[in-house]
Amino acid sequence: MAVLHNRVSQKELKEQLLKETESRTTISFYNYFHIGDPKAFRDEMYKALHTLRVFGRIYVAHEGINAQISVPTANLDAFTSYLNSIEPLKDLRLNLAVDDHGKSFWVLKIKVRDKIVADGIKDTSFDMRNKGKYVNAEQFNELTKDPETIVIDMRNHYEYEVGHFENAIEIPSDTFREQLPMAVDMMKENKDKNIIMYCTGGIRCEKASAYMLHSGFKNVFHLEGGIINYANKIKEEGLDNKFRGKNFVFDDRLGERIGDEIIAKCHQCGKPCDTHVNCANDGCHLLFIQCEECAAKYDKCCSKECQDFIHLPVEEQKELRKGVDKGRNIFNKSRARLRPKLGE
Structure with missing residues (x-):
């Protein structure tokens, strides 16, 4: 019978990966x-x-x-x-x-899944075939020389925080489905301007460009292959890098360096830092930015409370974690939904 699902524990698989030499x-x-x-x-x-x-x-x-x-x-x-x-x-x-x-x-x-990227679109007349025009790295750089060109970041707030293109507009949201109507509303006075949308690898901005056209916009572009492809092309073609900081990625790396600048700050002490981590407390796992000094001070935890928790006996930790729903546990500085200052 063909294998259709993994049957080995995540912990064991990660240990195997770390031992890999290939x-x-x-x-x-x-x-x-x-x-x-x-x-x-x-x-x-x-x-x-x-x-x-x-x-x-x-x-x-x-x-x-x-x-x-x-x-x-x-x-x-x-x-x-x-x-x-x-x-x-x-x-x-x-x-x-x-x-x-x-x-x-x-x-x-x-x-x-129902969708390859959750969009919240209910309108059955929406058609992905009617999408914006691709721009490559060179075209992106050229178009953005015009101060009237609008560049929109279609990623989440925590992605934008550590890195984005020069003068890019943030759509301050936790989810792509929230961003689509927000982008339309924020740009309603600019329907005839050149609008370039971008994201990590292209999938979100491609759908966003189609949604903007669907909503009556005229000159909509999206960056081909997103930030990742842009970063590779500027190296290959010797182009100027218009991206500042780090590109957040959704794997164990949590980021890849595109620009040399560090534009974010540690969420605990405020020092320049753009390293995303997950809180070491398995009952928290908050995604936040932490510098090396704070990682040492708090044992890689987001707060003194979580630091104390991880030093409890393992069985007591498991008992206290029962029934806890972490949900989308991401530090949102702009909305201050969590602690006003991490570490306290």
Whole structure:
């Protein structure tokens, strides 16, 4: 019987990954295309990628595929051949990680979802085929020389905080589904201006560009391959880098360096820092920015309360964590939903 799901514990898999000596390449890709039977598509892909020892997170839906993975470098050609055997994925642009240590994922998860990126769009007349125009790195740099060009960041607030393009407008939200109507509302007086949208790898800004056109905007562009592809192209082509700071990524790295600047601050002491971490307390796991000094001071915890908690006996910790729903536990500085100052 073919393997269709992982049956090894996450802890064991991570330990195995850390012991690996072979090189791995972190890749992201997506494509909007119709999949008639997402479950069957998912199962066939799992069998193929499991054989190639691919790790990562892939979402499959009727509207297409969204993937962030790591592939043994020795298997890259076989992996590419497999993608090319699927007609809608043939010769697809693959975004190679910029700052890659090869330890980004340690398990393969392929999930069937309603959407490959949750958008909250209910209007049945919305059509992804009517999307904005691609701009490459060179075109992006040229268009943004015009002060009338508007650049919109379609990522979450914590992504924007550590890095973004010069003069980019933040849509201050926790989720993409909230951002779409907010972007339309914020730009309602600029319907005839050039608007460039961008995100990490292209999937969100591509859908956002289609939504803006659907909402009556005229000159909408989106950055091809997002920040990741931009960073690779400026190096290859010797272009000026208009991105400042770090690009947040949704894997174990939590970020890759694009610009040399550190534009964020430690959420505990306020020193310049752009290192995202998860609180060491398993009952918290708050995602926040922490410098090395505060990591040592608080034992990698977000607060004295969590620091005290992790030093309790393990069984007592487990008992106290029962029934705790962490939800989307992310420090939102702009809304001050959590502690006014971390560490206290």
